[in-house]
Amino acid sequence: MDAENCFHCGNEIIKKDEVLFDDKKFCCNGCKTVYEIFSLNDLTCYYDFQSSPGATPQDIQGKYDFLDNEEIVNKLLDFQESNTHIVSLYIPHIHCSSCIWILENLQKLQSGISTSQVNFPEKKVRITYNSEKTTLKEIVYLLSTIGYEPYISLENFDEGKKKIDRSLIYKIGVAFFCFGNIMLLSFPEYFEVEEFWINQYRGFFRWMVFALALPSFFYSASGYYVSAWKSIKSGMLNIDIPIALGIIVMFVRSTVDIIFGYGQGFFDSMAGLVFFMLLGKLFQQKTYDFLSFERDYKSYFPIAITKILPNGIEESVQVYDIEKGDRLLIRNQELIPVDGILISENGSVDYSFVTGEAVAIEKKSGDKVFAGGKQIGKVIEIEVLFSVSQSYLTQLWSNDVFQKRVEQQHKTVTDKISRYFTPALLALAFISFIYWFFIDITTAFNVFTAILIVACPCALALTAPFTLGNVLRILGKRKFYLKNALVVEQLAKVDTIVFDKTGTITTNKKTSITYEGEPLNDFDLKLLKNALRGSNHPLSRRLYDFLPNQEKIATTSFEEVIGKGIFTTFEKGSIKLGSSQFLEHMSENTHKKTKVHVEVNGVYKGSYVFNNQYRKGLEQLFATLSKKYQLVILSGDNDGERKILEKMLPSSTVLVFNQKPEQKLQYIEQLQQNSRNVMMVGDGLNDAGALAQSNIGIVISENVNVFSPACDGIVDASKFESIGFLMNYSKNAMKTIYMSFGLSLLYNVVGLSYAVTGELAPVVAAIIMPLSTITIVSFVTIMSNLFARNK
Incomplete structure (x- = not known):
């Protein structure tokens, strides 16, 4: 294979264009140059992730000259402050782990780049660079040189990144047309009609069926072949390998049957298999799209901001109610949620949320300030340039700089099962085929294909992400806003809950x-x-x-x-x-x-x-939580209210007063050293260190801009008494995952028991497979909604 295919991109080498370098063969000088660049920068392990992962670099000389125009560049940038610039580029070629690895190591290829982060589902890379050392144009040329040319549309940049992929819909349409017509032409065969059929049309209809099967086999099922081939090249077995194998075996066997007159073969089963599997894939895709939409556009975490009305009155509003031209008041340590123009005489803005560097930048009246900055010092006023981008704030919140390294238990379980599932499935299919081959060749073929189809672990792989995604959506509607799905799992492991006092268990409103x-x-x-x-x-x-x-x-x-x-x-x-x-x-x-x-x-x-006026439901909440958790009140105030709290709260509650911010952090650290899994609940203002140190940090929001990268979740103050529900629901979410794992495995066991004995036709298996996915999705939806209703 290496002698005929390019080492870098995998394309077939035309002999006259062959380029030899470093004992390796390339299809062109472009691919050779990319390899040379990686080699010089000690990045050749790019090729260890996947064989021939690259793309042939295109000739783009002069194509991006428009990036010399500063005004155009400013429109493309997400962030621009002094010499720190951030840009998000859409790169269509991103497709595998090799792509992620090389794109997150761009700083090794160009000195001006400080960090680069890949968003794999959206095929975007977010690059932070020093404008004094490099330019956007140079970065775009670098990406193009190594085979990752970005897509840039000046007139419609955002929409260009969100092109709708309708290929799956087209494939389903073709598969359905082929399947329906093959079934129609096969009726005489099904009912063994001899009089009219026996004469001269049997062969004609069989070849018509063959012709109708070709689009389904070569076009509709093509995604499975590509995925299986890439999986084999990378040395990682995925479920598309046995599916592709089953389709190919079915097609070859059916073709042989028609050529030698044994019958019309299994083209109806093959077309049905492709159609129902693609239908299952569409259902899965739509499910994810729905969850993504719910998460991105409906689950707004409650960041409030102070808006100055035309009459000078100040009122607190939700960030997504801000419009262009509004005037906002930004206090000390408060996040700037939108791009704007500074109206005040001067200000000092910390962009550590965006860049990771906590260096305040001085601003004067008329300067532009960017969303994600944090005001340091006196109060300032800004005029809004653009309405808030909730997805941008979510991106800041989820910045890798502030991520806690948590164990991804549910992913590990899924990966372990998938790692052994495919080899075991292939072994079972071949053993069963060999066994039945000596008994009945037709049954052997049926058994082989039915096993490959019925045991598809799509439902198994869907279980954890769909359950947790649905849980996030439900919690968002109840005003519990969690950073990501892993937080749900971590909540289920908590055994100690530490509460701040002022602004957390006390309310700001009734004092x-x-x-x-x-x-x-x-x-x-x-x-x-x-x-x-x-x-x-x-x-x-x-x-x-x-x-x-x-x-x-x-x-x-x-x-x-x-x-x-x-x-x-x-x-x-x-x-x-x-x-x-x-x-x-x-x-x-x-x-x-x-x-x-x-x-x-x-x-x-x-x-x-x-x-102090304590929050409604405090006594009941602590009474409920004390049955399962160790509770601690950690306060920076004096112990003047110790006796009141001792009367209100369970006797097992630990009360600690006169704690400075650094002492709170040390207290959390000490608990963790004693093998406690700690959740910190605070107001996010003077306990950021403790929130960051804890296993889970939850911030209570009450008409204050408490956006903090240190926290894992934000709870609306009106839902304070429901924290017990949050803890219990997270445990039930994990139960749902394990139950659906069990259900999925039970389906596979039952299905395989029928397939191995030859009692399950391939087309029936193909119908059952998407039904199993629908069953799992329905099960986790019903269970997660049922647990949500359970008080």
């Missing part, structure tokens, strides 16, 4: 606030209100809402120390507020209540006392 100390005058209140305006801390938001409206004045500096307090300066004064330790000259209060102390122009004024 009784009183003031103790020297009365604040109008000027003091104005400074206090404007200082609080820039903070996202739960106590700051509550106090801000509690104070009467004041004239808005600009800050000259804003500093917020996480977990301690705020120091803000204005043109005509300064204000410091927070804990007693943060104000330094104050001693800890003896009553141990939650307080925010106030100091104006260096003079201590007094403190606001918070009588």
Whole structure:
């Protein structure tokens, strides 16, 4: 094979064009050049993933000269800040693990590229590069040189990436036409009609059947041959190998029958097999498309943002209600959800969510700010350029930089079964064929094809992803927003739940606030209100809402120390507020209540006392969870409310107070060292470290922009009392997976027992196969919806 096919792309070599290099044969200089590039950069293991995985590079000289135009490049970029640029390119040639590997190692081929991530289902690669070291044009030429030319449509870039593939529909149409007509022409054979049939038309109709079988065999079933061939070349056995083998054997045997006059063969069974299998594939594809649509467009996680109305009133709105031209208020540590223009005098934006580098970039009025940035320091205002892209926010949330390395148990189970299933299936088919060959050749053939068809593990492979995808959809409708399907599995393993106190088990909305100390005058209140305006801390938001409206004045500096307090300066004064330790000259209060102390122009004024209102259903939730989990309250506040919590919560609940953010992280780490599987529930503002350290981090969202890459899930505050349901449902989801695994294997065992004994015709097996897929999908849908209703 190596002597006749190109080492790089696998195409047949025309002798006059043959190129020899490094003891290997190539079909052209282009393929030789690609191999040479990989060889020089120590990337030849590209060829270890799959034999001849590459594509022949095309001559594109001058084709991408339009990328010299800066205005055009800016339209194609996802992100552009100083010298860091990010672009997503659609690459049609992506098809295997070799493609993923080489495209995620582009930094070895071009120094300006820092990272590249492949989205395999969408055939896209997201490239982050330094614009001072390389350009988009150079990157596109590099990709084209190594056989991965991107598709770029200037007029309709987004739609170009989402072309609808109708080839499966066409193949099903052809298969159905062939199957129906073959069955129609076969009626005389079925009913053994002799009078009219015996004379001169039997041969004619048989060859008509043969002609009708050709499109089904060569066109409709072609995908199975391609997949099987690629699988054999890569040394990995997939289920398409026995399916393709069964179709080919059926076609060859039927052709022999017609040529030698033994009968009309099994063309009806073959056409029926192809039709029903393609129908099953379409059903599976539509199922995935439906889940994808539900996930991408309906399961919005509740990121809220503050919108400034024309009359100056500020209101909290969902991000997907934002429109072009709206004016938004962005506070300290708050995510910028859309591209916009900075209206405020200046700002400082951290793009670590996008680039992974936590270096704040200074902005001035009129500068463009990109979605995914995080404001650092004083409050800013921006004008929206584009409405929010939920898929872009989801992409940020799922950035590999912030992914936790979790064990993919359900994938491992599926992979293990598939790895041994195909060889075992082939062995069983050949053994059964040999056994029946000495008894009855026709039965032997029937048994062989029926085994290959009926044992297709499509339903087995569909079980885990479909169950978890359906679970994500159901949870999204109930305002539980999980990062990905693996989080469901991790939730099922949790044995310890750690809750933050302020903003998590306490609500921001119902709080009784009183003031103790020297009365604040109008000027003091104005400074206090404007200082609080820039903070996202739960106590700051509550106090801000509690104070009467004041004239808005600009800050000259804003500093917020996480977990301690705020120091803000204005043109005509300064204000410091927070804990007693943060104000330094104050001693800890003896009553141990939650307080925010106030100091104006260096003079201590007094403190606001918070009588916390705990969330509805807290006692019942903890009573339920304590039966299955170790519960911990981990708070940065003093222990003034210890006695209240001890009365409210189960006696087994561990209460830990006066914890700084770094101490919370260390506490989680200590639990994990004691073999505990920890879920942290917090507000996402001052416990990001603990959320990232925990096995599962869940953020409670209450009219605050709490988008955080550290968390694995976001729960709407209104669903706080339903966290018990979330935990129980995740366990039931895993039960559903194992039950459907068992159901799928039971189907295979029963089907094979009939196939081996010769009591199952191939066409019946072909009908049963998609039915098994429908059965599994129906089963997991019913079970996951049933468990969702179960209180």
